[in-house]
Amino acid sequence: MDYMKKIVVLTGASGTGKTTICNYLQTEYQMEKIITHTTRPQRQGEIHGRDYYFESQASFFQHEYLESVEYDHNYYGSSKTGIQKAFEKSDWATIVLDSEGAKAYLEQLPNETIVISLTVATEGCLQGRLEKRGDSQASIEQRLASHETKRDEERCDYFASQKNCYVIVNDDWQATKQKIADLMKELQANK
Numbered sequence: 761m762d763y764m765k766k767i768v769v770l771t772g773a774s775g776t777g778k779t780t781i782c783n784y785l786q787t788e789y790q791m792e793k794i795i796t797h798t799t800r801p802q803r804q805g806e807i808h809g810r811d812y813y814f815e816s817q818a819s820f821f822q823h824e825y826l827e828s829v830e831y832d833h834n835y836y837g838s839s840k841t842g843i844q845k846a847f848e849k850s851d852w853a854t855i856v857l858d859s860e861g862a863k864a865y866l867e868q869l870p871n872e873t874i875v876i877s878l879t880v881a882t883e884g885c886l887q888g889r890l891e892k893r894g895d896s897q898a899s900i901e902q903r904l905a906s907h908e909t910k911r912d913e914e915r916c917d918y919f920a921s922q923k924n925c926y927v928i929v930n931d932d933w934q935a936t937k938q939k940i941a942d943l944m945k946e947l948q949a950n951k
């Protein structure tokens with residue numbers, strides 16, 4: 761891949777703000793989102809081809825993936841064509857991945873990948889955020905108790921020690937926007 765191209769990976773447990781920051785990077789920094797594929801049911805308001813490519817169990821396995829995972833009983837994967845499509849539009853792409861996916865990108869695309877590992881200071885606030893987002897009580901309970909959520913939460917320390925990784929505590933949105941602005945200044949200067 762071309763070393764001028766950059767992929768900002770957003771990772772963290774459910775409710776830490778990955779999607780919110782991904783949207784912000786698209787509108788404020790003209791990054792192109794790499795759309796990933798999933799077998800998870802579509803949530804209200806989500807659009808096929810914008811939020812995800814929603815796949816059946818059979819269609820999911822027809823794509824060639826850079827990496828894929830099973831997460832909370834559904835499959836997710838980033839296809840090579842999804843990456844190409846984003847880079848046809850911009851040299852800066854952004855993608856939302858679980859911590860396994862973020863680790864895979866760091867290993868497979870070390871020159872292009874920048875990881876933002878998201879966390880919150882008060883763990884209890886995640887439940888409230890997912891309720892506000894409209895997730896059902898059952899799916900919130902299942903998600904927050906899942907082995908994958910625990911793994912995502914624990915991986916924050918790992919990312920904190922890695923090159924090209926940045927931890928952002930996303931409690932206060934105004935403060936988060938300032939941290940992103942500072943980070944983008946640094947990244948654009950080093951490009």
Ligand SMILES: Nc1nc2c(ncn2[C@@H]2O[C@H](COP(=O)(O)OP(=O)(O)O)[C@@H](O)[C@H]2O)c(=O)[nH]1
Pocket residue numbers: 770771772773774775778779796797798800827828829831836837838839856857858859860861862
């Ligand atoms: N490794 C990997 N993870 C993905 C991919 N697409 C989405 N994810 C992650 O899958 C997890 C579940 O996503 P989702 O069901 O949309 O839940 P959310 O985190 O609550 O918004 C999140 O950690 C996403 O970042 C992918 O292509 N690969």
Ligand SMILES: Nc1ncnc2c1ncn2[C@@H]1O[C@H](COP(=O)(O)OP(=O)(O)O)[C@@H](O)[C@H]1O
Pocket residue numbers: 772773774775776777778779780781889890892893930931932933936
């Ligand atoms: N800093 C913040 N303060 C309060 N609410 C937030 C903040 N960041 C995101 N949210 C809200 O929390 C919910 C979950 O955010 P989302 O970006 O969907 O998380 P994720 O993609 O990591 O699961 C959304 O309703 C979003 O508007």
